[in-house]
Amino acid sequence: xxxxxxxxxxxxxxxxxxxxxxxxxxxxxxxxxxxxxxxxxxxxxxxxxxxxxxxxxxxxxxxxxxxxxxxxxxxxxxxxxxxxxxxxxxxxxxxxxxxxxxxxxxxxxxxxxxxxxxxxxxxxxxxxxxxxxxxxxxxxxxxxxxxxxxxxxxxxxxxxxxxxxxxxxx
Numbered sequence: 772x773x774x775x776x777x778x779x780x781x782x783x784x785x786x787x788x789x790x791x792x793x794x795x796x797x798x799x800x801x802x803x804x805x806x807x808x809x810x811x812x813x814x815x816x817x818x819x820x821x822x823x824x825x826x827x828x829x830x831x832x833x834x835x836x837x838x839x840x841x842x843x844x845x846x847x848x849x850x851x852x853x854x855x856x857x858x859x860x861x862x863x864x865x866x867x868x869x870x871x872x873x874x875x876x877x878x879x880x881x882x883x884x885x886x887x888x889x890x891x892x893x894x895x896x897x898x899x900x901x902x903x904x905x906x907x908x909x910x911x912x913x914x915x916x917x918x919x920x921x922x923x924x925x926x927x928x929x930x931x932x933x934x935x936x937x938x939x940x941x
Contacts, residue, residue, distance in 0.1 A: 777863060779870045782821040782833065790823070790833045797853045810848060810908065814838060814935040820847065820878065822870050824854070824863050831858040834867040836875060838939045839884065841905050842931020846882035846918075847875055868895050872919065881925035884933065886915050895919070907933045 782790070816835035824832035832854040836847045849871060854863045872895060875883055885892060886907075889899055897917040905916065920926050 776826050777831075777866060778825045779822050779866050780825065782816075782818050782823050782835070784818070786823055786830065786833075789830050793830065793833055793853055793855065794851060797856070810837065810839060810933065810935055812935075814937075814939050817847075820871060820875055820880075822867055822874075824858075824867055826858070831855045832863045832867050834864075834871050836871055836883070838936035839933055840931075840936050841882070841884070841929050841933050844882065844929045844931075845880075845936060846884055846933075847880055848933070849883050849885040850887070852885075852887075864891075865895070868892075872896070872921065876921040881920065881922040882929070883919045883921060885917050886911060887917060888915065889917055892917055892919075904930050905933050906931075 814837055816837045821835040822833070823830055832852075834849065834852040836849050839846050839848045849868075852864055852867060854867075872883065883897075884900070884905070885897065887897075889897065896919045898919070899914065900916045900918050902913060905918075907916065918926055
């Protein structure tokens with residue numbers, strides 16, 4: 772696959788069902804018990820900061836970003852990031868991440884959190900949240916709680932529970 776064949780676009784409301792089916796195929800029914808999903812129960816992801824990857828008309832990947840707070844500090848929670856299995860290891864996930872972080876930064880966001888593999892997400896600037904600085908609802912492997920500062924020092928002094936940004940609640 773060459774770079775020209777992949778198109779990254781903002782998610783649209785009419786893609787919701789196709790994205791949900793993609794999540795079903797890649798994460799299965801157990802996804803609903805994960806801590807990150809518990810945060811998504813009350814606040815919708817931001818369409819202008821959530822993206823889809825297409826090859827022609829075929830949806831091959833998706834990434835979403837949700838408004839959250841760490842204590843009183845506004846942030847985004849990135850995820851889920853998913854790519855159809857046959858298209859993995861071809862740069863689709865990286866292209867989605869790059870676009871999501873670029874647009875978050877250009878829209879004035881300063882922090883992005885996620886629960887994921889540091890070896891993968893570290894390549895785009897994510898680092899492990901120091902123990903005790905942030906908590907999530909439900910069980911979470913805190914070795915997988917990561918943060919990316921989109922502005923220098925944005926995570927300095929930030930501490931507290933990660934919760935939905937209630938100002939954006941549905």
